[in-house]
Amino acid sequence: MTLQNCKVIDLGTIEYGAAFQLQKEAVQEVMDDSGKARVYLLEHPPVYTIGRSGTEQNVLIGTQQMEELGISLFEVDRGGDVTYHGPGQLVGYPILPLDRFGNDVRRYIRMLEEVVIRMLSTYGIESGRIAGMSGVWVGNEKISAVGVKATPAKDGNRFISSHGFSLNVNPNMDHFSYIIPCGITDKGVTSMERLLHTEVSIDQVKQRWVKSFEEVFEATCKFAD
Template sequence: MSKKTHFIHLGLKDYKETWDYQEKLFKETVDLKIQNRKLSEDSQVGTKNYLIFCEHPHVYTLGKSGDENHLLANDAFLKEKKAAFYKINRGGDITYHGPGQIVGYPILDLDHFFTDIHKYLRFLEEAVILTLNDYGIKSGRVEGLTGVWLDGDDNAKARKICALGVKSSRWVTMHGFAFNVNTNLEYFNYIIPCGIQDKAVTSLQKELGYELNITEVEGKLKNHLASVFEMDLVE
């Protein structure tokens, strides 16, 4: 078992290209685990873990259990807004990705960490909660919902700052989280985010009133992820 995790920063990257890259790493890991089961313990090859950070051009993604009616824009409007749309293979409903948002894709073999998807989601949330705490923002969870929320205990004020949507097979994960830092929140007006109609969306910039150095925020988040998961991060 190895918690060594390769950190990869893709910068601003097309969603489909990034999805294909994730799928490649995910498939390699799953295939290796299947192959290892046929081998003696001495002959097995260890799987690798990856943590990918990036930003995407404007894009909406709909999870496999999502409702396409939660996209409130037609093709012509999406073209006008320079936004793409993809139906994808993660859990969850519809969400938005765009510049100024930290998108994280951990491709982990959870056999190296713990085999518990609910715990995995809570750990992702915890790293974001700790990052927000670094900026003096108290955040937490809403019972029955994923993601990180501000004022989650007050239905009138509750607003999401980080969305989660993952896929796993044979305890290998892909997809991940989207943390709104300097995100243009206007783009959330054209969807029912995560299928939740009665709660708002926010960003770190909106809460603090100024634009953040996103590289600084990424550094804090990366360190918290490494700490929470006890990863040995390598560039």
């Protein structure tokens, strides 16, 4: 089933807490009208977020050092462990009616991964999945993290997605060294610019991501004014 009314909203750079509140409001909107769909694209100021299966033990620095580095910390209601968001990283929060995809959260996660895989291929980056792990990988290095939440509607027959994905375009990679990303100790992280050895426009990445999203989700998207 296709998404015919998908609005893409480019928030620019926005604090994590403010974006989290926007997500909650959008979930209620889509819950009330399942014909709607929203995709927020944005960057965050530096922040570590810990998902439902995460632990602060995977954050390797204390509050004082985080303050010195200008990094905040949030515990959130998505799946997954600890991850980093910051300038130069594209973050996407699709707020979608998951009954269009059989209310199958694992299928939805695979679709989000597929969008990134296809988009990266337009830059000549060959990426894929690692069995038993979420996200998109280039070899043994993660370039895109995925963590989602599915909120049940009151009728119990539908779920609405929130949270989503992050894609390392050109973030400060040093900030990953202060955490155990996603709780995984034997894998690394990478970025598009590190792989391509050239500057990458995050605005261009947004456009290409939306095009791949339309292909994978059979969606018709329009950027909000």
